[in-house]
Amino acid sequence: MSKPLVSVRDLTVEFVGNRRAHALDKISFDLQAGEVLGLLGESGSGKSVSLRTLLRLHPQRTTRISGSMEVDGMDVLALKGRELEAYRGGTASMVFQEPGLAFDPVYTIGQQITEAIRAHEALDHRSAMQRALQMLERVQIPQARRRYDAYPHELSGGMRQRAMIALALACKPRLLLADEPTTALDATVQIQILLLLRELQKETGMSVIFVTHDIGAAVEVADKIAVMYGGRIVEENSVAGIVHNPRHPYTAGLLASTVSTENRGKPLLAVPGSPPDLSALPPGCSFAPRCSNARQQCTSEKPQVISVNGERLACWNPVSPLLKEETELATA
Amino acid sequence: MFSYILKRLLYAIPIALSVTVLSFMLVYLAPGDPLNAIAPADAPADVIAALKSAYGLDKPVPVQYGMWLLRAVQGDLGTSIASGRQVVTEVMSAVSNTLLLAGVAGFIGVLFGCVLGALAGYWHGGWIDRIATFLSVIGVSVPHYWLGLVLTIIFSIWLGWFPAMGAGPGGSSEWLWDYEHIRHLILPAITLAVIPMGIITRTVRALVADMLEQEFVIALRARGLSNRAIFRHIAKNTAPTVLAVAGLQIGYLMGGSILVETVFAWPGTGFLLNTAIFQRDMPLLQGTILVLCMFFVGLNLIVDILQPLLDPRMGR
C-alpha cells in the first residue's frame, strides 16, 4: 500500500480554557490520496474539533494536543510560521458549515478568493482575479462576474457555499476538509452541492474528509465512513459495510432510528438518552449509558480499537463482531 | 446609497429643528431676569425698560423664538447681552478653538484607544490586556477636571514643561501649528483625551477579542492568511463600530470640554458657556448651545453616512 496522504495517530485534544472539555480521545485514521472519508457523528461528538485540529485552528493557549498528524509528508504539529500558513489553504483547506459566518462580511467574495490565491501563489492581482473568476464559474455560480463583486450577505445560502468551495479549491489543495457543508442548506440545494463536491473530487483527485451527521449525505460522497461518538472513532468501514452491516451498537441504533419508508406507522427504534457531555465522560465506553448491550466491562473499561482489513471497531459487545481470530490488536 | 444619504439628511432636519426649540426654550427655564447682566447694579427702572424693548424681551415667547430662528438661519444669533458683540462671531471663534482642542484630544484618544484596545483584545487575558484594561478603567473613572489640575501642577509648575493656561502666546486668533502653540495644546488635550481613550480602548478590546473568536476569522486562518492580513480584516470589520463610538466621543468632547476649558482658561465654548450661564446672557447661551449641537448633529450625520461605506451590510 502506498503511503497515505493523511495519517493521524492517537490524536488527543483537550481544551483547558474556561470551558474545559476532553474533545478528542486517541483518534487514529489514515486517508489515501484521492479517497473520501465520511466522518459521521452526532452533535458534539468531536467532528469539527478533528478537522480544526488538522488545520491547527484551535487557540494554542487553551488547547492541549498530543499524538501525531502527518499530511502529505509533513508533521502538522511541528509546522510554524510561513510553513503553517502555506499548509493552511495550500495543502489542506476547509469548507465550513455556515458559509454565512465563514466569509468576512465586509469584503466581496471575489476579493477574498483573490486574496487567498495571492497568499499562496506568486501571482499578480490580475491573474489571481482571473483564477478566482474561473473558480466561481467552475462551481457553477451563474453570472460569476457579477457575483465576484457581491458581498457575502448578498448571496443565497447555496451560492455562498459554492463560493466557499471555490475559495477552498482555489489553491488546488491535496486535502479538502468539509465540515457539514450541506447541513444548513435546503434539500434541493444540498444535493446540488454534494454532487458538485463529488465531481470536483474526481476531477482534481484530492482527498476529502467529509463531516456530517446525516448518513444519507455521507453515502452520497464518501468511500469510507468513520463513526464518531464521544470524542472517539468507534467504527470505521467502507460505506457499504457501515450501511449494510453496522457492528457498533451506536451505528446500528443510528441507522435504525433513521426514519424511512419502511418504518411508517411503527414506533422508531430510537437510541435512548442523549449524547454525552465531553467535559464529563463516563469512565468506560462513553456509549455504555445508552447502550442496550452494555455489560459490566463496558462501564468500567474503555474498549480498544481492533482493526481487520481496514475495518475498525471499538466495542466490547458489538452487534456483529469482527472475527476474533483475524484480529490483531491495534497498538494502543 | 445616494438615497440613503438623502434620507439621513432629511431625517436630520426635524432633529435640528427640535434642537433649536430646545436650545431656545432652555433659557426660559431659568429663574431671574436676563437683564441683570446688561444693566449695571443700580440702573433705574426706565433704563431697564428701554433695554428690554431694545433686546426684544418684551414680546411673547413664540414670537421671540420665530424671530430668533429666522435670524439664526440667516447666520444672526443676536447680540450678546453681556458683551454687546455679535453672538455668531463670539460663538464661532470659540467653537473653532473648542473644535481644535476636541479634535486633537479626540485624535489622541482614538489613536491610543485603538492601539491599546487592539493589543489588549489580541492578547486577551494576558498582561498587556491587564495593563490596557487598567488604563482604560482609569481613563473612564478619573474626574478629568481634577486630572487637569494635577497635570498643571506637575508639568507646568513643578517641571515647567508646558504653559498653565491659554491658547498660545498670541491668543487663539493667531493660531499656528508651531512648537509654541502646540505646547499650549498638550496639557488640555491630554486631559480631555483620557475619557475617549478609556472608552475606545474598552470598545476595541471587546470587539477584537470577540472578533478573534468568530468563525470568519478562524476561516481566514484556515485559508493560510498571514497575521498581518488577518489584522487587516479585523480592522476593517471593527472600523464601523469604532467610527461610531469615536464619532460620539468626539462629539461629547465638544460639550465635555467645558470643565477642562475652565481649568486651563482655554478660550473655547466651555469658557463661553460658563460666562453665559453665570452672567445669564441668554442670547449667548442659546447661541452657544445651538451651534455646538448643530456641530454634534452634523458629526453624527457624517458618521452615519460614513458607516455604510465601511460596512456593506448597512444601507443599500
Place this chain on the structure above:
Amino acid sequence: MAFSLNFASQVAVPVLPTPARGYWSKVLRQLMRDPVAMTAALVVFLIVCAAVFAPWLAPMDPYKGSMIKRLLPIGSEGYLLGTDELGRDMLSRLMYGGRLSLLMGVTPVLAAFGIGTSIGLLAGYVGGRVNMVIMRVLDVFYAFPSVLLAVAISGALGPGMTNSILALTLVFVPQVVRVAESVTTQVRKLDYIEAARMSGASAFSIIRVHVLGNVLGPVFVYATGLLSVSMILAAGLSFLGLGVKPPEPEWGLMLNTLRSAIFRNPWVAALPGLLIFITSIGFNLLADGVRSAMDIRR
C-alpha cells in the same frame, strides 16, 4: 426490542448538586468569585458606609472650623486627614461629603433606571407608532452631547442639588430608554414570548414574567456603568458652581474650594478629587464584574 423506549431510565445528563438556583443568586455567586469586583465592591461598600453613617462615625462637626487650624496637613493631631481652608476636619467633611456626592451620583441613575426601563419596555413591547414617537423624541435629546445637556439644564435651572439631580436624570433617561427598548424589541421577537402569547396570557403578565426579567439584566448592567459617569458629572457640576451650594460638604465643591490650597497642602487638596476617583473606579470595576457575571452562558 433492542432499544428501550422507557425515557425514565435515562440518566445521561448529570444531576447538578443543587438543582434549584435562581439566576440572580447564580450571578451573585459568580460575582463573589471575581477578586477584582469583590475588592471594588468592598471599597464602594466602605465608602457608602462611611457616608451613610457619617453622623455617627464622623469625629467632628463638618461645619465647624477654626481659623488657627486651617489647612493642617494629613495626620495632624486630632485631624486624621488634616483640615480644610476654614479649619474644618477633612475626615468628617469627606464623610459627610460622601452623602451628597453619592446621593447626587446615584439618584439620577436610579431615577433614570426606573423611568427609562418603563418607557423602554413600553416602546419596545408595544412597538409600531408608539415606539417611533418615543424614540424620535429621544433622538432629539441625543442631539445634545451629554455634558453639554447637563450643564445647559442645570445652568438654566440655576445651581442647586435638586436641579443637578434633575439635569443628570434627564441626561440618562434617554440612554436607558434606548438600551431597554432595544433589548425589549429583541426579547419580544423570541419564541418564548410567542409561546407565552399562545397561552393567552395578558400583555401585562407577559411583560412582568417573561420580558421584564430578561430586559432588567442588560439595563441593570448599563445602569451600573452609568454610576461612575454620574458621580463624575455630578461632582463636575458642583465644581463649576452649578451643583451643591456651600457650606454643604460635597466632594466636587470641596475639590473646587480646596484648589488654591494645592501649593500649601497638596495632599489635603487632592483628597476630594481622589475620593471621586476611587469611588468612580470602584463603580466601574463593580460594573465590569456585574457585566461578566451576568454573562453566564455556561
Place this chain on the structure above:
Amino acid sequence: MKQETVNLASSDRGGPAQPLLMIKDLKKYFPVRGELFQRERKFVHAVDGVSFSVAKGKTLGIVGESGCGKSTTARLIARLLTPDSGSMIFDGEGVAEFGGLEFKEFRRNLQMVFQDSFASLNPRLTISETVAYGPQAHGVSKAQATERAHALLTRVGLKPELFATRYPHELSGGQRQRVNIARALAFEPRLVILDEAVAALDKSVQAQVLNLLQELKAEHDLTYLFISHDLHVVHYISDEVMVMYMGQVVEMGPVEDIYGNSRHPYTRALLSAVPSMDPANRTQHTPLSGDPPNPINPPSGCRFRERCPHAETVCAAQVPALMAAAGNAAHTVACHMNNPLSGHTQTLMEVAA
C-alpha cells in the same frame, strides 16, 4: 360555548366528519423597507392564497423549501400574526369573529411547538414554572398548575424530582423540546402545530421525540400540523401532506399519493433530492438547479416555471389552479399539466412516465 371551558378536549362540536381546521385563501404580505422616493411599496409574498383543511385526529405535514412560507402559515393560524385576508374555521366556528374571552379559549385549543428549543424557553424560569405559566394565566391556582406541570413533565419523560427546578440551559436539546411539548399539552389542546419541532435534534434524539409525539397523539386525541423540510420525517408522521412553493400550495394529498405518485414537477424534484442511502446507487444528477427565486417579486403565472423543465408559454401567462388530480379527488395539484384545458402541450401522466 361558555360551559365548555372546563374541558375543551371533549368538546367535539362538529362531529368526526367536520374538519378540525379549515383554512381558506390565507394571505400575508410583509412590506419591505423601500427606497425613499419609491411610489409603489414592495412586499414579500410570504403566504399567498393558501387553503387547506385538517381532519380530526390526523396529521397534516407541510413541506417546502426554506422561505416558502411554512412558518408564516403556522403563525397565521396561531394568530401570532394577523392575516391580510382569508378565513379560518375551527371545528365549525369562524375564527376571525372570535374576540375577547372566546379568542382566549380558541388559543387554548391550539398550541405550538417551535423549532428552536432554547429560544422558546424563558431562560429565567425553571421548566416547571414554564409549564405551569399557561394554566396560571388561565386562572388555575399556582399549586394546581405546578401539580399539573409535574404530571406533564413525568409524561414527557422528565422526572420532576430531577428536572422540575432546572433552568433551560441545564437541559439537553431533546429534553428542552420535551419541555416545550409538555407546555403545549398543559392546555389540553386539540390542535398542535409543530414548526420544525425535531429539525434541530440529533438523529437519535429526534427518533425519541417522534415516538413521544406519536404516543401523545394517540393518548390525547390530538391533531397535528407538522411542518418540516425533512421529507423522511414528514413521510413517517403524516397522514396528509401539503407541498408549498413560494407562499402557495402546489400539491396536496394523502401521504401515499404524494410519496408514491407525486404529480407536480416541484414535488418530484423535492423527492428526488433526498440522498439515496444506497452506496451502490448514488444520485446521479440534480433534480433542480438554482435556488428558490426572490419572494419579493414572484414570477408571473406559475411561480415554479423558472425552474421547471416543462415550462411553456402558458405557465407564464396563467396562474395554475389547485385541482384534483385525475382519478383521485383527495389529491390536488396546481399545475397546468394537470388541467387538460390549460393549453399546456404535456400532461402529468406523460411527464411522470
Place this chain on the structure above:
Amino acid sequence: ETVARYGISMADIPLTTGQPDRGAGAYQFTGHTIYDPLIAWEANIGTRPGKLIPGLATEWKVDPKDQKKWLFTLRKGVKFHDGSDFKADAVVWNLDKVLNDKSPQFDAKQSAQVRPRIPSIVSYRKVNDYAVEITTKEVDALFPYQLPWFLISSPAQWEKLGRDWNKFASQASGTGPFKLDKLVPRERAELVKNAGYWDKSRLAQTDRVILLPIPDALTRANALLNGQVDIIETPPPDVLPQLKSSGFKLVTNVTPHVWPYHFSTQPGSPWTDIRVRKAANLAVDRSGIVALMNGLAVPAYGQLDPTSPWFGKPTFKIKYDLAAARALMAQAGYSPSKPLKAKIVIAQGGTGQMLSLPMNEYIQQSLAEIGIQVQFEVVELETLYLHWRSGAKGDINAGKGITAINLGYVTADPFYALTRFADSRYVAPNGVNWGGWSNPKVDAELDQIRTTFDVKAQDKLLAQVHQAMVDDALMLWVVHDVNPHVISPKVKGFIQAQHWFQDLTTIRM
C-alpha cells in the same frame, strides 16, 4: 519693545468703546488707559489717598449766581488717537452719547454703564470751543466726584467707522495714555503707549501692556508662576506663600472698599434692634478673616478706613468682644440656647466679593457663638445685584425672609461711600439704601453737604454722617480690601493707588 502681561480677574475684556462695563475695577483697564475724563482721579500716588485733578478740563467752577451751573474750561492741543482734535463739541457729543437717546451716537450699552454714575446732570451746552457748561438737577457740591466716571471717546473715529460702536470696540480711539492695538474678545487686549499723550508726567513707562482675562484665581497664579504673565491681580491667598517663595512680590494698599453685611431695618427684621446690630459687630474676630485672607485684608471699623478724612470719631468702637456681644444679645432676649434666626443673601463669588464663601462661613460660625443663627441664600453675583436693587422690602428679599445682604461696596467718593446708603431719599427702589435706614439728622447734614463748596467744611460734614452710621451700626462691617497684586521680578515699577482706579502707565519693566 517692553511688554507687560497682566493677568486680570475678569472673564472678559471690559467694554472698550469708552465706558467700561464690569464695575469700578474695569476703569483701570479699558477706561483710564485709552480715555480721559474731564476731571481725573489722581492714581499715580500710593502713599496717600488720591484727589480730584484736572483731566481734559483744566479748570471747573460753579456759577456763583446759579449754583446748579458748572463751567468747564477745556484743555487745548489734545488730540484723539485717530488724530482728530479734542474740543467742546466732543464733550457735548459724548454727553449725548450716554444721556440723549435721540442722538445718533447714543449707545445703550455705554449709557447703561455711566448714567447711574452721573445722576446729577440735566443739561449741558458748548460755551465756546474750549468751554462747556453743565447744569445739575439740584445744587450739588459733590458733583465733581461724578466726573472721573465719564470718559470721552472720539466722534471722528466713530464717524470714520461707519457709526458703528461694534467696530469702534476693536479700533477704539480716545485721548488716553494708551492706544488699543488689538482686541481678542475674552482673550486679550493689547495696549500700546501713546507717545503723544498730553500729560508728559504720565507717559506710559512700558511700550505695551497686554491684558489677559483669567477669571480663575488659581489659574491666574499658575500663569504667573509659569511665567506666562508678569502681573496678576487678586491672587488666591493660599498661593501667596508659594508665590513669595518663588520670588514674586506682593503689592497691596488701602483701598476704598468694604465688605459688610448690610442690615435691613424694615419692620419684621430681627436687625431692627440696635443691640443685635451692635452685638453682631462685636462678635466677629476680624483678625481671623485677615488670617483667612493671608493678610490680604484689613479689619473694618466702619464704612471707611480710620485714615479717611471722612471717618470722624464714632462713639461705638468696633472690636472683638464676645462678652459684650453676648451681654447685648441677652438684653435683647437671645442666647445661644435661644438663638435669633436670620437669613442672609450672599454671592458665590465675583469681583469685590473677596473669598465670599469661606468668609461668610466664618462669620456664620462667629455669630453662632452669640446666638445668631445665620442661614445663607447663595446666589450668583448678578442675581445678588437684583436682590440689592430691589431693597429689603422687595418681594425677592422680604418674601423669602432675607434680612441682610452681603455685597462688597466701593467707597471711593462721598456719594458711593456714604450718601447712597445714608440718605432716606435713596431708600430702595429709588436707590440702594437697601435696609431702609432713615435718620432726619443725617438727611439734613447731607443737604448741607450739597451746598457746601468748601472742601474742608464738606469733609467735616461727611465725617458726621459716617459717625452716625457707625454709631447706629447700620451694617456689620468686616474688612476692607487691599486690592492685592503680585508682580514678577521682571516688573521694575508699579505704583498702587489707594483706589480702584489704578494707573497702568506706572508699570515699568
